Amino acid sequence: MSNGWAQSLHRSSLFQLTWTRFRLILREPEAIFWIFIFPILLAAGLGIAFRNRPADVLPVGATTAQMAQALNAGGGLRTAVVNEAEGVHQLATGAIVLLAVGEPQGVRYEYDDTNPDGRAARLLADRALEVAAGRRDPLPAADRLVHETGSRYIDFVIPGLLGMNLMGSAMWGLGFSIVEARQKKLLKRMVASPMPRWQYLLSFLLSRLTMLVIEVAVFLSFARVAFGVPFRGSLWQLGVLCVLTSLAFSALGLLVASRARTMEAVSGLMNLAMLPMWILSGVFFSAARFPAVVQPFVRALPLTAAIDAMRGNMLQGLGLGQMLGPVAILLAWFVVPFGVSLKIFRWR
Amino acid sequence: MSMAEKEQSGPALRIEGLRKAFSDVQAVDGLDLEVRRGECFGLLGPNGAGKTTTIEICEGLLEPDAGTVELFGLDWKRYAGELRQRIGIQLQETQFPDKLTVEETIRLFRSFYSRGLEQEELIGLMQLEEKRSSRVGGLSGGQKQRLAMATALAGDPELVFLDEPTTGLDPQARRHLWELVEGLKRAGRTIILTTHYMEEAERLCDRVAIMDHGREIALGSPVQLIEMMGGEEIVELGTARAANAGTARAADAEEFVEKLKAIEGVREHTEAEGTHRLAVSGLHSVAPRIFALLEAEGLHLSEFRTHSATLEDVFVRLTGRNLRDE
Numbered sequence: 001m002s003n004g005w006a007q008s009l010h011r012s013s014l015f016q017l018t019w020t021r022f023r024l025i026l027r028e029p030e031a032i033f034w035i036f037i038f039p040i041l042l043a044a045g046l047g048i049a050f051r052n053r054p055a056d057v058l059p060v061g062a063t064t065a066q067m068a069q070a071l072n073a074g075g076g077l078r079t080a081v082v083n084e085a086e087g088v089h090q091l092a093t094g095a096i097v098l099l100a101v102g103e104p105q106g107v108r109y110e111y112d113d114t115n116p117d118g119r120a121a122r123l124l125a126d127r128a129l130e131v132a133a134g135r136r137d138p139l140p141a142a143d144r145l146v147h148e149t150g151s152r153y154i155d156f157v158i159p160g161l162l163g164m165n166l167m168g169s170a171m172w173g174l175g176f177s178i179v180e181a182r183q184k185k186l187l188k189r190m191v192a193s194p195m196p197r198w199q200y201l202l203s204f205l206l207s208r209l210t211m212l213v214i215e216v217a218v219f220l221s222f223a224r225v226a227f228g229v230p231f232r233g234s235l236w237q238l239g240v241l242c243v244l245t246s247l248a249f250s251a252l253g254l255l256v257a258s259r260a261r262t263m264e265a266v267s268g269l270m271n272l273a274m275l276p277m278w279i280l281s282g283v284f285f286s287a288a289r290f291p292a293v294v295q296p297f298v299r300a301l302p303l304t305a306a307i308d309a310m311r312g313n314m315l316q317g318l319g320l321g322q323m324l325g326p327v328a329i330l331l332a333w334f335v336v337p338f339g340v341s342l343k344i345f346r347w348r
Numbered sequence: 349m350s351m352a353e354k355e356q357s358g359p360a361l362r363i364e365g366l367r368k369a370f371s372d373v374q375a376v377d378g379l380d381l382e383v384r385r386g387e388c389f390g391l392l393g394p395n396g397a398g399k400t401t402t403i404e405i406c407e408g409l410l411e412p413d414a415g416t417v418e419l420f421g422l423d424w425k426r427y428a429g430e431l432r433q434r435i436g437i438q439l440q441e442t443q444f445p446d447k448l449t450v451e452e453t454i455r456l457f458r459s460f461y462s463r464g465l466e467q468e469e470l471i472g473l474m475q476l477e478e479k480r481s482s483r484v485g486g487l488s489g490g491q492k493q494r495l496a497m498a499t500a501l502a503g504d505p506e507l508v509f510l511d512e513p514t515t516g517l518d519p520q521a522r523r524h525l526w527e528l529v530e531g532l533k534r535a536g537r538t539i540i541l542t543t544h545y546m547e548e549a550e551r552l553c554d555r556v557a558i559m560d561h562g563r564e565i566a567l568g569s570p571v572q573l574i575e576m577m578g579g580e581e582i583v584e585l586g587t588a589r590a591a592n593a594g595t596a597r598a599a600d601a602e603e604f605v606e607k608l609k610a611i612e613g614v615r616e617h618t619e620a621e622g623t624h625r626l627a628v629s630g631l632h633s634v635a636p637r638i639f640a641l642l643e644a645e646g647l648h649l650s651e652f653r654t655h656s657a658t659l660e661d662v663f664v665r666l667t668g669r670n671l672r673d674e
Contacts, residue, residue, distance in 0.1 A: 010455075011459055012459065013459040013460050015459075016455060016456045017456070017459075020445075020448065020456050023447070023448065023452065024448070184443035185439060185441050185442045186442060186445070188409065188442070189437070189444075189499075191409070192408075192437040192439065193437070193457060193460040193461070193499075193502075193503075194429065194432035194462075194503070348409070
């Protein structure tokens with residue numbers, strides 16, 4: 001019974017087409033690198049570059065032991081006792097960022113006010129000395145330090161990288177394979193057989209969705225294990241978003257590849273389509289930073305919608321119902337380009 | 349004749365008044381053809397004669413500007429689905445994916461047909477047993493062409509189109525492919541092939557149509573076409589004046605041609621780049637007379653060749669050009 005089922009699957013042209021796509025991807029070492037390894041390397045690199053370090057302790061100098069003791073007690077500063085000439089020399093060579101010189105009436109600070117560390121040291125030192133001299137703050141203040149997961153740069157950038165990766169693999173995967181098949185006259189050979197044309201296109205979407213499961217699982221597991229990136233929203237909804245994103249970019253890839261006859265032509269079109277999104281869609285920094293005039297354009301891009309929705313899900317725990325805007329934009333980017341490419345697709 | 353009868357017994361292919369123009373070229377210019385069931389029919393002509401355009405219109409891959417095309421009495425507009433199942437196609441320059449194996453490629457194409465030959469039969473038929481697990485990228489030109497034929501046969505087609513099946517192959521691979529095509533003929537399949545190798549058409553085809561500039565310029569069996577030449581042998585000769593015989597006059601040359609034509613058994617004379625080309629019958633009696641004439645005229649032979657007339661000679665006679673000129 002199960003044998004008969006396996007045999008009819010084996011005979012199914014849709015299965016054979018999809019399985020062929022899958023085979024061809026797996027036999028392309030470069031594709032494996034760009035789809036699976038590259039995003040992980042990028043995430044690892046960014047994670048290391050932007051890892052959270054303990055707050056810096058600033059080196060300063062003081063001309064009296066009494067002042068040095070008061071400065072060290074204030075926190076955030078590491079104070080050495082120096083005479084004035086020595087201190088000026090250390091300041092000039094960057095060994096210390098501020099020198100506190102005791103004066104008969106009080107204290108004089110020497111520092112470079114264009115150096116942020118110098119200014120920070122000035123504030124810390126002054127507060128420490130004033131408090132030591134008996135100042136009482138009229139307004140009680142308390143600090144709560146925020147280092148929690150979900151607000152770090154790596155948490156912000158992971159959904160961005162995920163979106164960018166889904167865009168790249170869908171567009172390159174579809175665009176290049178289709179144009180290559182057209183250039184090598186394979187497409188023409190296929191339509192000279194009784195193969196249903198819709199099955200050929202559907203096989204690309206199906207193999208893409210299969211790859212997607214592996215691709216997303218590998219990348220997000222890495223983000224979880226290596227950086228503890230949070231998943232505050234529902235995982236199945238995140239899955240739905242990934243599928244929707246991938247479908248939208250597959251449709252766009254199909255559109256870009258629907259007429260092009262050469263690899264050069266499709267590469268150009270592909271970059272033309274993706275470049276605005278690399279820049280504007282907020283992969284590495286928030287898209288909200290662009291001026292208000294261009295915001296409607298930025299918001300309408302599929303990658304912006306995808307990344308916004310993924311950040312909403314992963315970082316804020318929003319449900320799909322709370323992100324109808326981005327979801328609708330992604331759906332539109334799936335339906336419209338797919339419909340147009342079916343109309344204008346060049347089969348020869 | 350009713351539709352059903354026509355489908356059973358009519359010609360495998362019928363073309364009437366076929367025309368197709370591309371932006372600046374009239375590729376096919378009013379072509380009528382009929383291909384009988386079970387015959388191997390050759391479309392012959394130089395590059396650019398319109399062979400591929402014609403065959404692609406027959407395959408339902410191109411729309412003609414005018415004219416009708418019927419396969420088994422069925423047209424492409426209404427019966428495309430059925431026709432696709434009943435014909436097999438090998439295109440001129442398909443490159444199958446390098447990273448698929450022979451078996452995988454055949455299995456993929458087999459899956460497109462509702463009925464057809466089993467994978468093992470196809471591999472056996474095209475003698476690809478040893479290469480079944482090899483990737484397409486590692487196959488020789490001949491093996492790739494056999495794979496293309498295997499995919500064309502996947503649906504056990506009644507009619508097979510082969511577009512320049514041996515172009516670019518070495519002589520050994522070419523002969524191997526000819527044997528395989530002969531096998532298909534014996535199995536009773538109708539075959540339509542294009543080629544610009546006359547030798548190939550003579551060996552494989554029951555009938556050929558010679559095409560030039562989008563038109564048919566001759567139709568018949570290879571033997572009939574060669575008979576059209578009026579002589580069974582071709583003699584090509586070049587002459588040089590003997591050193592002591594003085595300078596040549598134009599009138600001498602004309603006189604010489606007249607004397608050549610006057611030899612009994614010489615049917616036709618053409619001249620190109622100083623080489624005389626004669627169609628003759630009875631070479632054994634004609635050749636000595638040619639030599640005697642040369643002797644009498646004080647001319648030396650710079651070249652002398654003879655061969656049995658071929659389709660190539662037919663083409664030269666009809667167009668004044670060599671087949672592979674362009």
